[in-house]
Amino acid sequence: MIDLWFLPLPPSPVTGIQSNRVRLRPFEKTDVATLVAQGSDRTVAHWMISFPVPWPRWMARQRVRDSRREMAAGRGFHFAITDADLPDMPMVGACSAILIGDASRPPELAYWVAPGWQRRGYARSALRLLLSHMFDVDPALIAVEAAVIDGNAPSASLLKGLHFVVQGQEYASAPISWDEPPGTQVRLQRYRLWREDWFRAGQAHISEQDRVDTKAVRGL
Ligand SMILES: CC(C)(COP(=O)(O)OP(=O)(O)OC[C@H]1O[C@@H](n2cnc3c(N)ncnc32)[C@H](O)[C@@H]1OP(=O)(O)O)[C@@H](O)C(=O)NCCC(=O)NCCS
Numbered sequence: 025m026i027d028l029w030f031l032p033l034p035p036s037p038v039t040g041i042q043s044n045r046v047r048l049r050p051f052e053k054t055d056v057a058t059l060v061a062q063g064s065d066r067t068v069a070h071w072m073i074s075f076p077v078p079w080p081r082w083m084a085r086q087r088v089r090d091s092r093r094e095m096a097a098g099r100g101f102h103f104a105i106t107d108a109d110l111p112d113m114p115m116v117g118a119c120s121a122i123l124i125g126d127a128s129r130p131p132e133l134a135y136w137v138a139p140g141w142q143r144r145g146y147a148r149s150a151l152r153l154l155l156s157h158m159f160d161v162d163p164a165l166i167a168v169e170a171a172v173i174d175g176n177a178p179s180a181s182l183l184k185g186l187h188f189v190v191q192g193q194e195y196a197s198a199p200i201s202w203d204e205p206p207g208t209q210v211r212l213q214r215y216r217l218w219r220e221d222w223f224r225a226g227q228a229h230i231s232e233q234d235r236v237d238t239k240a241v242r243g244l
Contacts, residue, residue, distance in 0.1 A: 028089065029053075029085050029089070033052070033053065033088070033089065033092040034092045034093055034095070034096035035096065036050035036092060036095045036096065037095060037096065037098075038050065038095065038101070038157070041103075041153045041154075041157050042108060042153070043149065043152070043153055044149070045107050045108055045109040045110075045149075046105065046106075046107065046108070046145075046146060046149040046150055046153065047106045047107070047108040047113065048103035048104070048105060048106070048119065048150060048153050048154065049103060049104055049106060050091070050092060050095060050102065050103060050104070051087070051088045051091050051092065051102060051103075051104055051118075052088070052104075053085075053088060055084075055088060055104055055115055056081060056084045056085055056088060057084075058104075058115045059079065059084035059087060059088070059118075060078065060079045060080075060081055060084045061138075062115075062117065062118070062136065062138040063075050063079040063083075063084065063136075064076075064077050064078035064079045065138060065139060066201065067139055068136045068138065068139070069199065069200075069201040070199060070201055070202070071136075071172075071173055071176045071179065071199070072134070072136065072199060072201075073173075073196055073197065073199050073200070074199075074200060075199065075200060075201055076200045076201060077200075077201045091120070094122075098123075099122075099123050099125070100120060100121055100122045100123050100131070101120060101121045101154060101157070101158065102118070102120045103118065103119055103120070103150070103154065104117075104118055105117040105118060105119055105135075105137065105146055105147075105150040107146070114141075116137055116138055116141035116146050117135065117136050117137035117138055117141060117146060117147065117150065118135065118136055119133065119134070119135035119147075119150045119151060119154050120133065120134045120135070121133050121134075121154060121158055121168065122134065129169075130165075130166070130167040130168050130169045130216065131158065131165075131168055131169070132168075132169050132170060132171065133151065133154070133168060133169070133170040134170075135147060135150065135151065137150075142178075147182055148182060148185065148186070151182070151186055152186065155168060155186065155217065155222060159219055159222055159223070165219060166218065166219045167216050167217060167218050167219060168216070168217045169191065169214060169215060169216050169217075170183055170188065170214075170215045171194070171196070171212040171213070171214050171215070172212060172213050172215060173199070173210050173211070173212055174210065174211045174212065174213065180213065180215075183215045183217075184215075186217065187217055187221045187222060187225045188215035188216060188217045189215065189216060189217075189218075189221075190213055190214070190215060191214045191215060191216040192213075192214050193211055193212065193213055193214065194211075194212050194214055195209040195210065195211055195212070196209065196210060196212055197209065197210075198210045
């Protein structure tokens with residue numbers, strides 16, 4: 025059987041988005057070990073519904089491959105968050121926006137910053153870049169959502185600071201890492217950011233000089 029991992033990854037239509045030191049870039053095969061380490065961190069996995077602890081290596085490989093496929097097909101955005109000012113541009117976390125495939129449902133964000141890199145503004149900068157990019161490339165995009173498990177105050181505060189508002193509550197299966205009996209539910213707060221609130225709040229667009237090779241997506 026052919027191991028698909030050894031085939032080249034689909035080319036990404038966006039090779040980078042950067043503002044100041046924070047640069048978002050597509051996942052590469054070389055990110056697998058970092059994905060395993062960061063995804064397996066209990067303090068990260070605790071707030072992510074589908075993260076086992078530890079992550080098996082095949083799962084990280086699958087995430088890299090699937091994320092590149094989705095990017096190439098225009099079904100979502102998946103980026104490593106890196107610091108361009110540090111040697112070797114370390115991956116400090118990740119952020120995604122998944123297009124649900126139902127025009128009536130806004131894309132949904134998922135993100136993390138590894139514990140050693142938290143509270144340095146990486147998540148706020150990364151989400152600002154991602155949101156700016158999404159609203160810029162799709163004038164028909166009217167809203168973006170994120171679902172936060174009850175008790176995740178850092179994430180709730182991060183979203184409120186980006187002008188998300190609570191849209192409602194819902195229930196989902198407890199995160200895999202909680203090891204709860206099957207069927208255990210957790211409550212989520214669903215947050216929504218409206219396009220007009222984003223622009224009214226004067227959130228900076230990514231300036232042209234910071235836009236790193238996103239021409240294919242923008243059709244320029
Ligand atoms: C939530 C998370 C992504 C924040 O990342 P971060 O890079 O540390 O966040 P930033 O430094 O950019 O902080 C931006 C804002 O988020 C909020 N925030 C971040 N960490 C916080 C904390 N420990 N307590 C309270 N608020 C916090 C604050 O509003 C902060 O703004 P401020 O610094 O002006 O107070 C990070 O804590 C994380 O990865 N947590 C585990 C995974 C997770 O919860 N993912 C989201 C699932 S919905």
